[in-house]
Every structure is written in C-alpha cells, then in structure tokens.
Amino acid sequence: MAPINRPEKARTSTFLPAGHDHIQCQRQALRAAEQQCQLDKVRLTPLRREVLELIWQNHRPVKAYDLLDRLKVNHPGAVPTTVYRALDFLLEHDLVHRLQSLNAFIGCGTPGDPHRGQFLICRQCGTVAELQNTDLHQQITEQAAGLGFQVDNETIEIFGACADCQRT
Numbered sequence: 001m002a003p004i005n006r007p008e009k010a011r012t013s014t015f016l017p018a019g020h021d022h023i024q025c026q027r028q029a030l031r032a033a034e035q036q037c038q039l040d041k042v043r044l045t046p047l048r049r050e051v052l053e054l055i056w057q058n059h060r061p062v063k064a065y066d067l068l069d070r071l072k073v074n075h076p077g078a079v080p081t082t083v084y085r086a087l088d089f090l091l092e093h094d095l096v097h098r099l100q101s102l103n104a105f106i107g108c109g110t111p112g113d114p115h116r117g118q119f120l121i122c123r124q125c126g127t128v129a130e131l132q133n134t135d136l137h138q139q140i141t142e143q144a145a146g147l148g149f150q151v152d153n154e155t156i157e158i159f160g161a162c163a164d165c166q167r168t
C-alpha cells in the first residue's frame, strides 16, 4: 500500500465519460505509474511496463491467463510466473487492483492517492469504474475500529449495469 501522505476530499469519479479518449487515458495511467515507481524508488522495467500497458488495454478486468495470452504476442516464451511476478510488483505498488470476486486485475489510474478501491462492475459489458470515496473508507475504518476489528482488505465490488448497457 502507498503511504497515506496527504488528506484528500471525498471524490467520486463518473463512469467512463462518453467517447472518452482511451489512448490518452492509457498514456496518463502509464505516466502515473512511472511517477509512482520513482517515488517508491523502484524500477518499472520494460516487462512490468508492458504488462501494465496490456492491463490498460481497456477498462475490463483481465485474468492472469488472459494477460499471459496478450503478453505472448510479443513474448512467445512468457510463462505464468512471468505474469505473476509482474502482477505482484504492480499490486505491491498500487498500480493495479485485484478484483477478488472475478479473480481478475484492473489498472489504477491514481496510484499515489490514498484510496482502497471501490468498484462499479457492469455485468453485461464487464466495464469497471473505480470510485474513490474517502468518506466511505473513513466510515468503514471507524466502525470497524469501534468493534475492535482490524481491516486489512477493504475492496468493495458493486455489480450492476452501466448506462450504456441499460439503454440496450
């Protein structure tokens, strides 16, 4: 987990804005990842970067073995451990999130921000949007602490239908 180094107001992201420029979005995410690695004083090696780029192909969570298939296009010799090692690194530095219920991974666009991961997951198209509601995090932390419970994983996964899928 990245250190929580600055207070942040509750912020709720919208679902993917209509016609959003994903090339730009992917580029921004990779830039944010590079900055995060500089802060953490670790190296985003070409392979780690490539795995992250493959995860950012779209906003749908990807399973490790699908990621391996994507990686094999340029690296025919890639094996599962290649992917798992890269994923471990990306998870450790908050560059990706693991969605437990889907056993899949999604890129994080704001790795430096103190947040725990609240996700809206569309059942139909599989698109995922990340909410960053620090109030919710605060409430969970306080209420859990009130019960003497120590939270170590606070990922919230919310399923439903995105606006596009509701229209069709």
Ligand SMILES: [Zn+2]
Binding pocket: 020, 021, 022, 023, 025, 026, 059
């Ligand atoms: Zn995008």
Ligand SMILES: [Zn+2]
Binding pocket: 097, 107, 108, 109, 110, 111, 115, 117, 130
């Ligand atoms: Zn995130």
Ligand SMILES: [Zn+2]
Binding pocket: 122, 123, 124, 125, 126, 127, 161, 162, 163, 164, 165
């Ligand atoms: Zn959808």
